[in-house]
Amino acid sequence: MAEYLYAAGIVPNQMLATALFYGIKTDTMGLVRGATPADVEMFHTLQALTDLNALDEIQRAQVPASYFKGLVTAFQAARIRGPLLTTYLGAMSYPDQAAEIADTLLRLQGTTWVICVGYYEDELIISVRSRARSGGAGQLVRAVVGDLGMAGGHGTMAAGHVPLNGVDPARLAETLEQRALKLLDLDSHAVGAPLI
Incomplete structure (x- = not known):
């Protein structure tokens, strides 16, 4: 999805960038599982836009x-x-x-x-x-x-x-x-x- 946004010239806001970054990070286990070159590029591009506090809250969210x-x-x-x-x-x-x-x-x-x-x-x-x-x-x-x-x-x-x-x-x-x-x-x- 991030690729499509950038291809269309759209830079995601911080909240969307954080969500997209988290998705890539999770799906590829931090780029060690099945990451494509496009995943690596988007990972690093989105990382600069990510809200680290929000990312921390997502990763350590309490569960029922x-x-x-x-x-x-x-x-x-x-x-x-x-x-x-x-x-x-x-x-x-x-x-x-x-x-x-x-x-x-x-x-x-x-x-x-x-x-x-x-x-x-x-x-x-x-x-x-x-x-x-x-x-x-x-x-x-x-x-x-x-x-x-x-x-x-x-x-x-x-x-x-x-x-x-x-x-x-x-x-x-x-x-x-x-x-x-x-x-x-x-x-x-x-x-x-x-x-x-």
């Missing part, structure tokens, strides 16, 4: 107790199958919860792939993270979601949204997980070892 309940749910539901960790969150407090938890779980030693699924309102949300040298998170999530919804991403991070349309979210999540296991050539019948 439901955030921690979501972590507990994710950790208890997490299953490990070789390089893949999957978890189902059930109902989420906010739509980005799956992505945040996927980022956290990717830190587990020995994990190459994380698939975190939950639902918010009337949509199932799938978040995929990868440490694979070849990347492929975007390709994987597009193949997993298929024609059930919309998906996209790039090498190390991706997401998809599937309308529930009255379908049981846990059952739909299981369908997506089975597709992912097949695509990653993992045993789709294995229950997986619990994380905790």
Whole structure:
């Protein structure tokens, strides 16, 4: 988005620059995950316009107790199958919860792939993270979601949204997980070892 603004000759105000900077910083983990040359350029350009106090408030924002309940749910539901960790969150407090938890779980030693699924309102949300040298998170999530919804991403991070349309979210999540296991050539019948 920042690229489009600058291409149109629009310099964002401090509040917008801060939000755009935070988005790039978060999505690329400070330029170490999947950053493109354009990301690097916009990161440095926007950094000069950023309100550092507002950025600090965003990064250290307090969260409701439901955030921690979501972590507990994710950790208890997490299953490990070789390089893949999957978890189902059930109902989420906010739509980005799956992505945040996927980022956290990717830190587990020995994990190459994380698939975190939950639902918010009337949509199932799938978040995929990868440490694979070849990347492929975007390709994987597009193949997993298929024609059930919309998906996209790039090498190390991706997401998809599937309308529930009255379908049981846990059952739909299981369908997506089975597709992912097949695509990653993992045993789709294995229950997986619990994380905790």
